[in-house]
Amino acid sequence: MPPDSPNSGPTLRPHEYDGIQEYDQKLPNWWLFSWYITMVFFVIAWVAYYQFGVGMSDEKNIETAMAKIADFQKRELEMIDDDKLWAMSKDEKIVTAGAATYSTTCIACHAADLSAHIAGAKLPGLPLNDQEWKHGGQPTQILTIVRKGAPDLTKGMPPWEPQLGLQRVVEVVAYILSKHEKGEPATLAADSPLGAPK
Ligand code: HEC
Structure with a gap:
């Protein structure tokens, strides 16, 4: 001891x-x-x-934060119109970013050349390089489809905004538009839910 x-x-x-x-x-x-x-x-x-x-409770805190984000996104969306999207389609930085998203996220169904065909075989998506649009060829219409998916989700075009966020969705739309010209004729597909083909 x-x-x-x-x-x-x-x-x-x-x-x-x-x-x-x-x-x-x-x-x-x-x-x-x-x-x-x-x-x-x-x-x-x-x-x-x-x-x-x-x-404030945690729920209240989250609610306030979410409301702020929704509000911010709404204001951002209000600023986006057809002309702004066309302008973005001429911006190399935005288009490059959009191309990167396209090649990871969209290629499987719409093909690398946007034709929705690979080696002659039809992919699930619609061609994005032609002038026929099922959901409208205005830039803001294209934006809506990519953000929210096709109105009939069972057709297989999912909403992308929840996964990609608004910015990347806008970029990828700018990339699609970079393969088109402002003022080119845009027709509605025969099965378009927007109305009879013009
Ligand atoms: C799982 C397959 C799949 C993926 C992945 C996919 N799409 Fe689609 N997409 C479709 C299908 C199917 C349609 C046609 C929906 C319909 O018939 O209403 C479509 C339609 C569209 C349209 C409307 C075409 C038109 O003629 O109006 C656009 C624009 C589009 N996709 C863009 C994209 C973009 C951008 C991405 C990547 C972020 C993407 N898609 C990823 C399957 C896909």
Whole structure:
């Protein structure tokens, strides 16, 4: 048994396990006070938050944040029109970014050359390089289809905005438009839900 602590320092506790003994140490004051403060804070916070409803709940916080995002997106969308999309289709940086998204996300159904055909075989998507559009050939109409998918989702064109976000959707539409000319004739396909072919 080792000697007890000299002077008036911490005393050695009598118990011993596997030859290990411990001193009866007092915790430092800074530690104790931090601990007391957290306990007091907990009680105050608990009463305030759960009993009196002070402060916003997580749900409320999320709701506010989501509303802000929706509002922001709405304002962004209001700024996008056909002319802006045509202008973006001439912007090399935007088109390059759109091409990258296209090649990872759209190629499987619309083909690398936008023809929706690969080696003569028809892919599930519609050609995007011709002048016939099922859902309208105006840039904002194309944007809507890519954002929200085809009105009849069972046709196989999913909504992309939830996955890609608005910016990448806009870029990919600019890329499609870069393969077209503003003012070129755009016809509606025979099976277009928008009306009889013109
Ligand atoms: C899983 C297959 C698939 C993928 C992937 C896909 N599409 Fe489609 N897409 C379709 C189908 C099918 C249609 C036709 C929907 C219909 O008949 O209403 C379509 C229609 C469209 C149209 C409307 C064409 C028209 O004639 O009006 C556009 C534009 C379009 N896709 C763009 C895209 C873009 C951009 C991407 C990538 C972000 C993409 N698609 C990814 C299957 C796909």
